[in-house]
Amino acid sequence: MIKLFKASKVTSLQKKYDKLMKEAYDLSKSNPEMSQQKQLEAQEIQRQIISQPL
Known part of the structure; x- marks a missing residue:
């Protein structure tokens, strides 16, 4: 259930x-x-996605 969140x-x-x-x-x-500026914000979001544990 934790993985779901x-x-x-x-x-x-x-x-x-x-x-x-977009x-x-x-x-x-x-x-x-x-x-x-939007691309830089998107890169930060991408870093957050990558740093999420599996």
Whole structure:
């Protein structure tokens, strides 16, 4: 049951990561600086995902 909660946390982080990457892509055409900021935020989320124990 504990793994179920950890998997849901990873799933929610993955959704945040996907959302940030989509926003970064959309902004890349109009505002490259904001796009870069969104990519940095997404990288931080990715680090959190990787650091989660299995």
